[in-house]
Structure formats: structure tokens, C-alpha cells
Amino acid sequence: MLSGWPPPVLDPAGPFAGPVTVVAWVLFVMGAVVLAVVLVALGVALFGPRKWKRRVGGERLVWMGGLAFPVVVLTALLIYGLSVTARVSDAPRDGEMRVRVTGEMWWWRVAYLDDQGRETVQDANEVHIPVGRPVVIELESADVIHSLWVPRLGGKTDMIPGRRNFMRIQADAPGVYAGQCAEYCGGPHALMGFVVVAHAEADFAAWQAKQAAPAAPSALPGAGVFSASGCGACHTIRGTEANGLAGPDLTHVGSRQTLGAGILPNNQGTMAGWIADSQGIKPGNRMPSYPVLTGRELRDLAGYLDSLK
Amino acid sequence: MTSETGFDVRKYDRFPTQEPRPDGELEQLEAAWCGPRRPGEWITAINNNIIGVYYVGAAMLFFVLAGVLALLMRTQLALPMTGFLPQETYNQIFTMHGTVMMFLFAVPAVEALGVLLLPQMLGARDLPFPRLGAYAFWAYLIGGLAFFCSLFFGLAPDGGWFMYPPLTGMTYSPGINADFWLLGIGFIEISAIAGAIEIIVGVLKTRAPGMTLDKLPVFAWAMLIFACMIIIAFPSVILATLLLELERALGWPFFDPLKGGDPMLWQHLFWFFGHPEVYIIFLPAAGAMSTIIPAMARTKLVGHSLVVMAMLATGFISFGVWAHHMFTTGMPQISINYFSAASMAVSVPAGVQVFAWIATIAAGKMRFSTPGLFAVGGLIIFVMGGLTGVMVAMVPFDWQAHDSYFIVAHLHYVLIGGMVFPLFAAIYYWLPMSSMRPLSERMGKWIFWLMFAGHNIAFLPMHLTGLMGMPRRVYTYLPGRGWDLPNFISTIGAFLFGLAVLLWVVDMVRNFRPFGPREAGNIHDGPGLEWLPSGYYSVRSVPLVKSLYPLWEQKGLAKQVEDGRWFLPGAAGGERQTLVTSPLNAEPQYVLRLPRPSPWHVFGAVFTAGFFLILTIQAYAAAVISGVLAVYCIMRWCWFLDTPHSRQTTDIGAGIRVPNYVSGPSSHGWWAMVIVLIVGGMVCLLAGFSYVFLWSRRPDLWQAPPEMTSMLLHLGVLALAGLAAMAAPRILRRAATRPETVATGLLVISAAAVAAGVGLELKAWWSVGLKPDVTSQGASVFALLGWSAAFAAIGALMGLYILLRRAFGRVSAERPSTVDLIGLFLTYAAGQAAAVLLLVRVFPGAGS
Amino acid sequence: MKRWLTMTGGLLIWAAHFLGLYLLASAADVWSSPEAASGRWIGLGFSLLCLALVALLASRMLRRPGSDETVGWERRVAVTGALVAAIGIIWQTAPLAF
Structure with missing residues (x-):
């Protein structure tokens, strides 16, 4: 399959996206029909036989095409749109x-x-x-x-x-x-x-339980690099001394899908790369690059963070 | 039809006159309106034929510059994760692209078209305030170029053309980049409002006799509505930029939620301007379409009254759609739905116009010369943009489409189809009128097809890119999401568009070459007065208009006009003059003496630009010097207004004599002052809205006002100011002894009293401990009072000015205009200050 | 001025109606709930009032004497403007039902 197809907006995965996709298709069909009407009218006006042109070339067309037609289409769309809006937006309720x-x-x-x-x-x-x-x-x-x-x-x-x-x-x-x-x-x-x-519901409960637990004490050399490099000033790892609040909580960073906020896959290699050159990967972000770390330190640190599942 | 002014319309039957014109009349006219003879006079020129061309040229220069920025962006986005442009540069470039296109190209371009075309279309010799128009142009050109150059120093704004705080506040944008944006916009605010005054007064008061509203060219109608919309919409952005600069420079918390401000206030103010802005750009272009299509199809516009109604309706309804840029901000659902409904309603008038154009094409026989092609191509593109507009007016769909590339596609379809293509049609249609040479048809067709194809190749795929989830304003994107291919195609399209513009530049250079024959004439067989034979003086004589298509239906008109058989065939006393007519029926009222070129408005523009520029780079002493010089130049320019006339009346042909001087509500100066005051009033009204809005967010921050007796005292002082200002013009006309001195004295007293009233009120709030940089109440109260204080300061300058005029004997009971207008201004300033004072004292009650 | 007001009367009423509904919703947002039923009934009543005004204006324009070209043209602009305004007002009222 072609990557990016079907487009996410037209490929809903839940009840708050589904009705909007239907709206989108209704709108595309509406748009295509109206565009066709305009193009046909324009085609007749430009190239049509004289008899047809005479039928199009009067104020009646302005009344029918410019007023009556849009009013009918738009009234229907407005009511449809208002009902979908009401359906997919609702104030939060207790217990959710x-x-x-x-x-x-x-x-x-x-x-x-x-x-x-x-x-x-x-x-x-x-x-x-x-x-x-x-x-x-x-x-x-x-x-x-x-x-x-x-x-x-x-x-x-x-x-x-x-x-x-x-x-x-x-x-x-x-x-x-x-x-x-x-x-x-x-x-x-x-x-x-x-x-x-x-x-799935059961997996979610398991994930939640795991996520709530602090990080297990680690004997990996990377844990030492982490504290020695001052990472804990910005990051928290529950269960350790690291309690910084400026950056993301890293207690279970190894279990995340991505690094750098959704831009890199999460593995030891990308982790090391991110720490060494976060400013090159994502210029201007708040995490400084750490080119001072040696290759070995980087590997250790990445290994430690990756172990925080 | 009953007469509007008491003018006997039977006098029209005396025209065209038959007797021979006196010798030397044409020569005198030509001498009065002679063009620049020395190089310097090309700069001091004020004639709309010259300024109009400069203006269009400058706007197109910014179009090309912003287009180059677009190509840089498309190069960066051609492939994922490219490093062609660094992130900071890209963010500056997309901000500049939007800002320059919207503020330095689109609005000035249509305004320029108005300056260039309106006098010719209306049968006027020039716009009513030629020096104001020239001043606006120079301020715009200097300011715009300086603003653009900030890009070369890495100092260009990078907060997006919409400049949402808090991103653009001091915390997150500490550099002067954001200040440059506020500066650049300041210039366009000045020039847009000056232009709007010109256009409103020009269209309403300087039409050819007989040009009733149903015979007013559609383009002039469009420009009139355009200018009125500027008067209502621009105050909102004026206020927004003032508030943001106050927050940035002085820390007044309008948008900072920690101190009671709200970022949403900016969004309301910005879009209350920003959406009407789109229609402000579109309407004149639509007016041009409604003019060009009938001319190219050689038939009358079908549904003329419907088209004018549609433009009026667009003007109104476009003010009810601003929050459709804010559907995702969590506004109450019912409010959002109102804006959704209005956004649909605004497409009805657009549909009316589109079908009127189609019906017109069907009724006639379209010529496929370049203007015709651009008109038809623009129509198709605009319809597609309008349809996606209806889509995003649907709230649920907008939640998905908002801030994605779908919107980028939508807005470019609307603006390119609704404004750029009509503008090119207009350039190809009307340029022969200005340069006396037609543009190349062969190149024109190439340009059209390249542009049409390039546009669709660039922007059609963006609908899909948006649905694929690509947000706007991103300097790059990750591979593997399917965004690569559509982006690459878009880049190819953008370069085709760029090639078309390059060809057009070549054609323009060829056209304006200073050698070769120049005699195009009415090559399109256009029906409007602008196709009459003309010179710098516009038409030789101003015809009586009996039709919407005078050149088609009034046979022999061109010859009669050229022979001076109609109104105002000469330049009596060697003066530059134009005929002022009544606003509805266009009955002759008086002859307006127009100014001659002078350097003062140019210096004024230079120093105004200098003031703002130097202020931005924080060299305060130099800025103050520049500001003082600007005020001095403007006063010098005003000094020669309202000077004695050598004659009381002028013969405008066939023995009809009208006065040379009129004061009071039928004079052009009065109208201009009223429009300025409406702008001031709108700013004040919106500032009042901001005050209430901020209160509604954080009523707990509101402290009690100063004790009430002081309020009564201050209101009393302001009432005194208002009464003195109102009395001055009456005294000047009626007093038996020394009316000039008494009237001057009253104005000076009034100016002092306004300043005293506002100053005392400021002091009262300060002394109860309200500080502008601590809470939103302080910020908004001091902003409202500050606005009143600004009017008081201008009032004080006017007081100084009238004192000087009195000292030099330039105040006269025979010429009360100066006193009238200063009186009007001070009356307003006092009333505004009183209204502000009541609002901040009485709402929301004695603290809460 | 009167001729301008009659020509744009329908659209002016549309503007007043829009502003009224917006202010009503904003006031409800501050002082009670924007979803409150009372606000909706007031809004509906206001809409009907505005529609009646537009209808009155249009019917008066249609019955006004004068067959002059200019007067007839201004009448057409006024009446069609009132029609568009009425459509706008009806659409603007629709959200009250949701």
C-alpha cells in the first residue's frame, strides 16, 4: 500500500473521528457537484450554442445559481454540521x-x-x-x-x-x-x-500498574553517568535521586514508543544519538547536546535509560 | 428624481455646449497640471497618475519579494528533513511571506488600483487629498522596504503573520524581531486609513455630474465598500498592535494570564480585523472582475443591482465570521455555531457574483485576450477556494482541517483566485491606459497558462497533504508518512508559478521602457470614463453621465469631452481644480482647489518612517527628533491649506457658477475628519470591549475606582472642553467683534480642558494605587485613558497650530474650515474621554 | 443619509441581530451557562423580532412610490439585500436548536 494512504483524516479509528470522516466525504461530494455545475454553466457561457447561451445569459441564472441553489445546499449542510457538532462534543462527565x-x-x-x-x-x-x-x-x-x-x-x-x-x-x-x-x-x-x-482493557491495566511503579534500583554503569552528568536536574526517575521537573519524566523512558517527542524510534542507538546531539536533531529544543560524553559513557547511559522499561 | 442639493437638474440640458472654447484654455489646463519637469519633481509629485503607478509598482515589488520567499520555502519542503534553510530562517521566512503578502502586497495593491483608476473612472481630475495619498505611499514604501530588509539581518519577525501571544510576548520573543512586525504593520495601518479616506471622499464627493448610485461603476462601488470596511476593521489591528507593543515594551499584561491577561483577547482582536481583511482584499478584485468581464464580453453586467447588493452584503457579513479561525480554542459551542452559520452566509453573496459573471459571459461573446483569460481562470480558482471555504465553515470538519495544509490550500485558492488573478486581469486590462502601451498578448497567454497550471499543481495536492495530517508552518517533516510526494509536486508547481511571474516582470520592463511609440487608446473598447482621452489633468472636460456604460451609450462623448464641451473645461486662474458633487445624485456643489506638489509630505513621510524605525532599534533620542521633525513637516504641509481664494465662484461651463469654498458638513475636509474620528471611535470601542473581556476573565483582580466626586469634577472639565469646542465655529461665524480671536481662544481653552480632564483622571487612578503593569485592570484602564490622552495631545498640537495661524492672521471668518475641523476634533476628544471615564468608573460597579 | 439607511437596512438589521446573539451567548457564558434554555428562548424571540423588522422594511420599500430608474435600482438593492439578510438571520437562529 502507498504510504500515507488512506489519509488519516479519512481513516478514522474511533467514534469521535468517524462522524467527521462522513462529514468530509459529504463535503467532498458537495464540492464536486457544485464545481461541476459551475464549470458546466461556464462552459456553456463560453462555448455553448447560441440557444443555450441565451438561456444561461440572464438574471434568472443569478437568482437560481447564485441564490436559490446555494441556499438549499447550505441550509442542508448547516443543519447537518450542527447536529454532528452536537454529537461529537459533549461536556466531560463524572467517572470518565x-x-x-x-x-x-x-x-x-x-x-x-x-x-x-x-x-x-x-x-x-x-x-x-x-x-x-x-x-x-x-x-x-x-x-x-x-x-x-x-x-x-x-x-x-x-x-x-x-x-x-x-x-x-x-x-x-x-x-x-x-x-x-x-x-x-x-x-x-x-x-x-x-x-x-x-x-486492550487487560493490557491497559497491566501497563498502568507497571507505569505506577518506581524504577527498580539499577547497577548498570549508565546510572552513574546519569547522576554524574547532572541529568537529574531536569529529569525525574522515580525511585532514584533524580527529581528534576523541567524535562520529561524518565522513570519508564525505555518503554516509550518514541524519543524527542514523537520524532525518533526508541532504541539504544537513537537514545545515544539524541543525548549527544539533540540540538542537531531538533534545533532549538530545551535539551542541550552532550558532546562531552565519551562514546563509552554514551553507550552506558543509553543502555541504562533503555533498561527503564 | 428630486434634487438632493437644490441644484436645478434642467441646467444639465445646456450641455454639451456649442460655443467655441476660449483661446488658451487647454494650454492653461495643461500648464496647471503639468507633469514633473525636473528629476526631483518625480518625488514631490502628487498627481494620482504618477503616485498611482508608483503605488501599483511598489505593491507588485512586494508581491515578487514575498513570492521569492515562497519559493525558498517550497525548496526547503520539497523533500523531508532537508537542511536548505535553517529552522530559525524558515520561521522568519514564512512569517514574512504571510505578512508581506497580506499587508504590503494585497491591501496596498488594491488600494493602489483605486488611486490609479478612481479619478479617471469618476471623471475627477484627481483624488480629493492628493498630498495625503502621496504621504501614505511614501510612508508605505520606506517602511515596507525597511521592514523587509530586517530579513537580511536575521531580525525579521518569526511569530507567524498572526503573531499570537504569548509566543510573541517578551518572554518567548525577547529580540526586536516582533517589534519589527508591529512596526511594519504600523505603516500599513497609516497608509490604509489614509487611502480609505481618499477613496470614500473621492467616490462619494468627486463623481462626474449625473453619476447617480446606479450609474456608479461597479469598481467604484467595490472600492467604496472596501474603504468603509478598512475604517471598521483596521482599528482592531491598530488596537491589537498597540496593546502588544505596550505589553512588550512596558509589561502591561493584556495577554499574560499570570496577571489577568488572556491570549484569546489577541485572537479576537486580530481576527476581527483579519477575516474582514480577506474580503477587503477580495472586494476590489471582484469589482475589477465585474468591470473587466462585461468589457471583454462586450455586454452589460447581468444582475448589476444584485452584484452591488452582494458586495454590500459581503461587507456586512464578513464582520460576523472572525471566530471561524478559533473553532479549536474551546469557545462555547453555541458561539462557535453562530460563526459557522455566518461563514456559510458569507458565501451566498460570493455565489451571486460568480453566477452574475457567468451569465454576463453567456450574454455576450467573450474575447480570449489576456485579461479575459485571467478573469475566467480566476473565477474557476476562486470557486474551488470558496467550496473548501464552505467545508471549513463546517465546525467538525474544521477541527480536522484547521492549521493543516488543507487550510494552506484553501486560502491560496481563495486569495489567488479571488485577488491575484483578477489583479493580473486588471493590470493587462488597464495598463494601456497608464503606460499608453498594451502588454504583449503572446507573453500574456504564456504567463496565464503557466500561472494557472503552476497554481493548481502547487496547491491542489496540499488539500491531500493536509488530510494526511501535515500541520502548517512546519520547517520540515519526517519521512515515511506519505507527505513526500505531494510536497514535491507542490514545489514543482510553485516554480512554474514563479516562472510566470518572472515572464511578467520581463513584459513590464519592456512595457515601461522610456522610448518607442505610446498610443494605445481604448484598445479594449472599454465602456467606462477611464477610457476617455486624458492627460495628467485627467479628462479635458467632465462629462454628464447618463449611463453605467457612458462610452458605449453616449455617442460622441469622447470627442465632446476632448473639445471641452462639458463641465470644468479649463483651469480658472491657473489652479488645479476638481468638481465636488453631492454624494447620492452627484449634483455639482462646489469647485475644490487641489494642492500643488510640495516636498513637505515627502519629508513628513520620511520622518514618520524614521520615527518608527528608530524607535524599534531603541535609539530613543533620535526617534524623538525624527518624530518632532515629522510633526513639523506635517504642520508645514497643513499650513497652506485653507488659504484665501482669488475668486468667490467658478464658471464650470454653460454659465453655471458654483462656489470655490464650502465649509461645514458638505465640505470634503469635514467628511475626512468625520472618517478619522470614526476610526478613533472604533479603536476606543474595541478597547472598551477588551476592558470588559479582561474583566470577565478575572473579576477577582478588579479593584475599586477612585471616589466618585472626582469623577464628577473631571466630567465637568470635559463638558467645558466640549462646549468650548462646539462654540468656536459658531462664534467665528456670528460674533460681532474679533471673532477670530475669540474662536481661537475657545479652541485653546478646549484643548487645555481635554488635557486637564484626562490628566486628572489618570492621576486619580494612579493615586488609588492602580498600576498598569500589575493587573489586567490597570493595563486596560491605562490603555483606555492613554488613548484619550493621545487625542488630548493631538488636540494640544492643534491648539498650538491654531494659535500660530491666529498670530500670522490666517484665521478668518470667511474661511471657517480650520476652526470647524479643530472644533469637531476637540468635541470628539472630549466626548471620547468622558465615555472612557464613565466606563472605567461605573463598570463593573464599585469593585468586586 | 435616509437613502443609505434604507438601501442597507436589511443588512444593518442582520448586523444588529448577529451582535445581539453573540453578546447574549457571551453574557450567558459569564453569568450562567451558555447552554441555558432561557438564553435560547430570548435568542429566538430576538430573531423573530429582527425577521419581522426585515420583512417590514422590505414591504415598505416595495410599496414606495417612484418609478425613476435610480429609485427603482436602489429599491432592488434594498429588497434583495433584505432577502439575503433574512436568510442570514434564519441561519443564525439555527444554532439555538442544538
Whole structure:
């Protein structure tokens, strides 16, 4: 299959994207029909036989084509659009699973909320959800305006400093759904990706339990490199001394799908590359490059982080 | 039809006159309107035939420059993860592309077309304020070039053309890049509003006699609505840029949520301007289409009244669609739905116009010369953009499409089909009128087909790229998502488009070469007055208009006009004059003496530009010097206004005499001042909206106002100011002894009282501890009062000016215009200050 | 001025209607819930009032004497403008039902 086909917007994976895809197809058909009508009228006007031209060349065409026709089409579309809008947007209800995603320059801070709205598990750059259940995402921003968009699961909603927005997502099948920041947020906005990972209900519970646990004590040499290089000033690894808050929580970084906010696959090699040259990969991002680390240190560090499953 | 002004329309029957014209009349006319003779006079020139060409040329220069930026971007995006442009450079380039295209190309281009064409179309000798038009042009050119050059120093803005805070606030954009954006926009605000004043007064007051509203050319209708929309929409961006600069420079928190500001306020203000802006650009181009298509099809426009209605409706409804740029911001659903409904409604008038064009083509026989091709091609592209516009007006679809490449495709279809193609049609159609030479048909066809193909190859795939999930404003993208191929195709299309523009530049250079024969004449057999034989003085005599298509239906008109058989066939007293007529029925009212070229408006523009530029690079002392010089130059320019006339009346032909001087509400100066005050009032109204909006976000931050007795005192002072300002013109006309001195004194008292009222109010708030940089209440209260203070300061300059005029004996009861206009301004300034004062004192009550 | 107002009357009413509904929704957003039923009934009543005004204006224009070319043209602009305004007002009212 051609990569990128079908386009994610036309390939919905949940009930908040599905109706919108239907809307999209209705609109494309409408557009094609109207364009055909205009082109036929224009063709007749330009090249048609005199008799046809006379029928088209009067104020009646303006009334019929310019007023009556659009009014009928648009009235139908308006009512249809309003009903779909009402259907796919609904205020959050009690008892729904909630995840808070905070946009930061240029990554996503993720926190799972309990019933009282308190943050429980911290994560970054990916949201794990159970399939078949709507999940409410609380959208906030720590700095500038961002916008969270996972096309196969639904439309986008902005993250605006000083405000809290909501959106719902739901995936009907397990899988990884890619998304990206849609609101220009300066610098490497182009490289601010995101994934949603949908698990079957049982797998999700297992993931949650694992994620809630702190990191196991590690004897790997990379753990020493981590603390010696000052990584803990910006990053937290629960269960260790590292408790920095500026960057993503790394307690289970080895289990993530991606690195650098949705831009690199996650393995030891990319991890080492990211640490050594994060500014070359994603210019302007807040993580400094560490060219001072030796090859061996890098390998150790990457191995340690990769072990944090 | 009843007379509007008491003018006896039977006098029209005296024309065309039959008696021979006096000797030397034409020579006197030519001498009065002579073109530049020395090189310097090409700069001080103010004639619309010259400034109009400069203006179009400058706008097209910015089109080419911003187009080059587009090609750089398309090169970077041709393949995934290329390193052709660094990220910071790309972000500056896409910001500049949007800003330059919207502000330095699109608006000025259509305004330029108006400056160039309107006087000819309306049968006027020039626009009513030629020096203002020239000033606006020079400020725009100097400011625009300086703004563009910021790119070469890496100082160009990089926050997107929409400049959303907080990204563009001091925290996240500490450099002066964002200030350059605010600066660049400042110039276009000045020139757009100056142009709008010219156009409104020009269209309403300087039409040929008999040109009633139903005979007003559609293009002039479009320009009138365009200018009115500028008056309503631009205040919003003026306010937004002021607030952002206040936040950046002084830390006043309008958009900073930590202190009660709200980034959404910017979005409301920006898009309340930004969406009408699209129609501001589109309407004149649509007006050009409605002019060119009938001419190329050699038939009348079908559904003329419907087309004019559609343009009016567009003007109105476009102000109800701003929040459709904000569907994803979490606004209440019902509000979003209102904007969705209005966004659909605005497509109805567009449909009316499209089908009127098609019906017109069917009614006649289209000629496929270059203007015709561009018109038809533009129509098709515009319809496609309109259809995707309806799609994104549907809220659920917009949630997906918003900020994706689908929108990039949509907006380029609308703007290129709705504005660029009509503009090229207009250039190919009207250029022979200006350069006296037609452009090459053979090259024109190549240019059209390259541009049409290039446009579709570039932008059609972007719909798909957007549906594939590619967001806008990205400097690169990752491979493996299927975005590579459509992006590569788009890049090829963009270069084809670029090639078309390059060919066009070649054709233009060929056309404006300073040698070779120049006699095109009415090559398209156009029906409008602009195709009459003309010189720098426009037409030899101003004809009586009896039809919407005078050159088709009034036989022999060109010859009669050239022989001076109609109105105002000469230049009495060697003055530059144009005929002022009434706004509805175009009945002759008076003769307006137009100014001659002078350097003061050019210096004024240079120093105005200098002031803003130097301010941006934070050399404050030099900026102040430049600002003072700008004020001095503008005062020098005004000094020669309102000077004595050698005659009381002028014979405009067939023994009809009209006055040379009129004051009060039927004078052109009065209209211009009223329009300026509407702009000021709109800014103030929107600032009031911002105040209420910020309160609604954080009512807990609002502190109690100063005690109420001080409010009554300050209102009393402002009432005194208003009364004195209103009394001055009356005293000047009626007082028995020394009316000039008394009127001047009253104006000076009024200016002082406005300043005192505003100053006392500022002091009252300061002394109860409200600080502008601490809370949103402080910021918005001081912004509102600051706006009033700015008017008070201008009022003080006017007070100084009238004092100087009195000292030099230039205030006269026979010529009350200066006193009238200053009185009007001060009355308004006092009223505005009083309204602001009431709002901040009374709403939302004594603190909460 | 009167001729301008009658020519653009329908569209002016559309503008007043739009502004009214927007302010109503914003006020409801601040002081109660934008979804509240009372706001919707007020909105509906306001819409009907505006529609009646547009209809009144159009019918008066149609009955106004004068067969002059210019007067007839201005009448056509006014009446068709009122028609578009009425369509706009009806569409603007539709969101109240959702």
C-alpha cells in the first residue's frame, strides 16, 4: 500500500473521528457537484450554442445559481454540521477516565488523573488508553499556545495558557496513533510529535500498574553517568535521586514508543544519538547536546535509560 | 428624481455646449497640471497618475519579494528533513511571506488600483487629498522596504503573520524581531486609513455630474465598500498592535494570564480585523472582475443591482465570521455555531457574483485576450477556494482541517483566485491606459497558462497533504508518512508559478521602457470614463453621465469631452481644480482647489518612517527628533491649506457658477475628519470591549475606582472642553467683534480642558494605587485613558497650530474650515474621554 | 443619509441581530451557562423580532412610490439585500436548536 494512504483524516479509528470522516466525504461530494455545475454553466457561457447561451445569459441564472441553489445546499449542510457538532462534543462527565496533557516548548507533559482529579502517574509525549472507552484529555499549556491533534482519533483542540480545554478521544482497536502539534509554537514546532497507544482493557491495566511503579534500583554503569552528568536536574526517575521537573519524566523512558517527542524510534542507538546531539536533531529544543560524553559513557547511559522499561 | 442639493437638474440640458472654447484654455489646463519637469519633481509629485503607478509598482515589488520567499520555502519542503534553510530562517521566512503578502502586497495593491483608476473612472481630475495619498505611499514604501530588509539581518519577525501571544510576548520573543512586525504593520495601518479616506471622499464627493448610485461603476462601488470596511476593521489591528507593543515594551499584561491577561483577547482582536481583511482584499478584485468581464464580453453586467447588493452584503457579513479561525480554542459551542452559520452566509453573496459573471459571459461573446483569460481562470480558482471555504465553515470538519495544509490550500485558492488573478486581469486590462502601451498578448497567454497550471499543481495536492495530517508552518517533516510526494509536486508547481511571474516582470520592463511609440487608446473598447482621452489633468472636460456604460451609450462623448464641451473645461486662474458633487445624485456643489506638489509630505513621510524605525532599534533620542521633525513637516504641509481664494465662484461651463469654498458638513475636509474620528471611535470601542473581556476573565483582580466626586469634577472639565469646542465655529461665524480671536481662544481653552480632564483622571487612578503593569485592570484602564490622552495631545498640537495661524492672521471668518475641523476634533476628544471615564468608573460597579 | 439607511437596512438589521446573539451567548457564558434554555428562548424571540423588522422594511420599500430608474435600482438593492439578510438571520437562529 502507498504510504500515507488512506489519509488519516479519512481513516478514522474511533467514534469521535468517524462522524467527521462522513462529514468530509459529504463535503467532498458537495464540492464536486457544485464545481461541476459551475464549470458546466461556464462552459456553456463560453462555448455553448447560441440557444443555450441565451438561456444561461440572464438574471434568472443569478437568482437560481447564485441564490436559490446555494441556499438549499447550505441550509442542508448547516443543519447537518450542527447536529454532528452536537454529537461529537459533549461536556466531560463524572467517572470518565481523564488524562492531563500539558503542552510545553516542544514536548508534551502527560499526567493520569484519579477520580478526584489528582495527578497520579507522570509520563511524556504519549498517552496510553484502553480501547472502546472514551477518554477525556484535559489540555493545558505551560508556555505558549499548542494544539493537540491525532487525526485518526478526532479533531484538534488548542492548549491556551491560563485556560483549560477538553477533548475526547476513543480508539476502537489497539494500536499506535500518531499525532502532532498543530498550532505554531515557535522554534522546532515542526518536530513536536505525539502518539496515542491504545491497549486492550487487560493490557491497559497491566501497563498502568507497571507505569505506577518506581524504577527498580539499577547497577548498570549508565546510572552513574546519569547522576554524574547532572541529568537529574531536569529529569525525574522515580525511585532514584533524580527529581528534576523541567524535562520529561524518565522513570519508564525505555518503554516509550518514541524519543524527542514523537520524532525518533526508541532504541539504544537513537537514545545515544539524541543525548549527544539533540540540538542537531531538533534545533532549538530545551535539551542541550552532550558532546562531552565519551562514546563509552554514551553507550552506558543509553543502555541504562533503555533498561527503564 | 428630486434634487438632493437644490441644484436645478434642467441646467444639465445646456450641455454639451456649442460655443467655441476660449483661446488658451487647454494650454492653461495643461500648464496647471503639468507633469514633473525636473528629476526631483518625480518625488514631490502628487498627481494620482504618477503616485498611482508608483503605488501599483511598489505593491507588485512586494508581491515578487514575498513570492521569492515562497519559493525558498517550497525548496526547503520539497523533500523531508532537508537542511536548505535553517529552522530559525524558515520561521522568519514564512512569517514574512504571510505578512508581506497580506499587508504590503494585497491591501496596498488594491488600494493602489483605486488611486490609479478612481479619478479617471469618476471623471475627477484627481483624488480629493492628493498630498495625503502621496504621504501614505511614501510612508508605505520606506517602511515596507525597511521592514523587509530586517530579513537580511536575521531580525525579521518569526511569530507567524498572526503573531499570537504569548509566543510573541517578551518572554518567548525577547529580540526586536516582533517589534519589527508591529512596526511594519504600523505603516500599513497609516497608509490604509489614509487611502480609505481618499477613496470614500473621492467616490462619494468627486463623481462626474449625473453619476447617480446606479450609474456608479461597479469598481467604484467595490472600492467604496472596501474603504468603509478598512475604517471598521483596521482599528482592531491598530488596537491589537498597540496593546502588544505596550505589553512588550512596558509589561502591561493584556495577554499574560499570570496577571489577568488572556491570549484569546489577541485572537479576537486580530481576527476581527483579519477575516474582514480577506474580503477587503477580495472586494476590489471582484469589482475589477465585474468591470473587466462585461468589457471583454462586450455586454452589460447581468444582475448589476444584485452584484452591488452582494458586495454590500459581503461587507456586512464578513464582520460576523472572525471566530471561524478559533473553532479549536474551546469557545462555547453555541458561539462557535453562530460563526459557522455566518461563514456559510458569507458565501451566498460570493455565489451571486460568480453566477452574475457567468451569465454576463453567456450574454455576450467573450474575447480570449489576456485579461479575459485571467478573469475566467480566476473565477474557476476562486470557486474551488470558496467550496473548501464552505467545508471549513463546517465546525467538525474544521477541527480536522484547521492549521493543516488543507487550510494552506484553501486560502491560496481563495486569495489567488479571488485577488491575484483578477489583479493580473486588471493590470493587462488597464495598463494601456497608464503606460499608453498594451502588454504583449503572446507573453500574456504564456504567463496565464503557466500561472494557472503552476497554481493548481502547487496547491491542489496540499488539500491531500493536509488530510494526511501535515500541520502548517512546519520547517520540515519526517519521512515515511506519505507527505513526500505531494510536497514535491507542490514545489514543482510553485516554480512554474514563479516562472510566470518572472515572464511578467520581463513584459513590464519592456512595457515601461522610456522610448518607442505610446498610443494605445481604448484598445479594449472599454465602456467606462477611464477610457476617455486624458492627460495628467485627467479628462479635458467632465462629462454628464447618463449611463453605467457612458462610452458605449453616449455617442460622441469622447470627442465632446476632448473639445471641452462639458463641465470644468479649463483651469480658472491657473489652479488645479476638481468638481465636488453631492454624494447620492452627484449634483455639482462646489469647485475644490487641489494642492500643488510640495516636498513637505515627502519629508513628513520620511520622518514618520524614521520615527518608527528608530524607535524599534531603541535609539530613543533620535526617534524623538525624527518624530518632532515629522510633526513639523506635517504642520508645514497643513499650513497652506485653507488659504484665501482669488475668486468667490467658478464658471464650470454653460454659465453655471458654483462656489470655490464650502465649509461645514458638505465640505470634503469635514467628511475626512468625520472618517478619522470614526476610526478613533472604533479603536476606543474595541478597547472598551477588551476592558470588559479582561474583566470577565478575572473579576477577582478588579479593584475599586477612585471616589466618585472626582469623577464628577473631571466630567465637568470635559463638558467645558466640549462646549468650548462646539462654540468656536459658531462664534467665528456670528460674533460681532474679533471673532477670530475669540474662536481661537475657545479652541485653546478646549484643548487645555481635554488635557486637564484626562490628566486628572489618570492621576486619580494612579493615586488609588492602580498600576498598569500589575493587573489586567490597570493595563486596560491605562490603555483606555492613554488613548484619550493621545487625542488630548493631538488636540494640544492643534491648539498650538491654531494659535500660530491666529498670530500670522490666517484665521478668518470667511474661511471657517480650520476652526470647524479643530472644533469637531476637540468635541470628539472630549466626548471620547468622558465615555472612557464613565466606563472605567461605573463598570463593573464599585469593585468586586 | 435616509437613502443609505434604507438601501442597507436589511443588512444593518442582520448586523444588529448577529451582535445581539453573540453578546447574549457571551453574557450567558459569564453569568450562567451558555447552554441555558432561557438564553435560547430570548435568542429566538430576538430573531423573530429582527425577521419581522426585515420583512417590514422590505414591504415598505416595495410599496414606495417612484418609478425613476435610480429609485427603482436602489429599491432592488434594498429588497434583495433584505432577502439575503433574512436568510442570514434564519441561519443564525439555527444554532439555538442544538
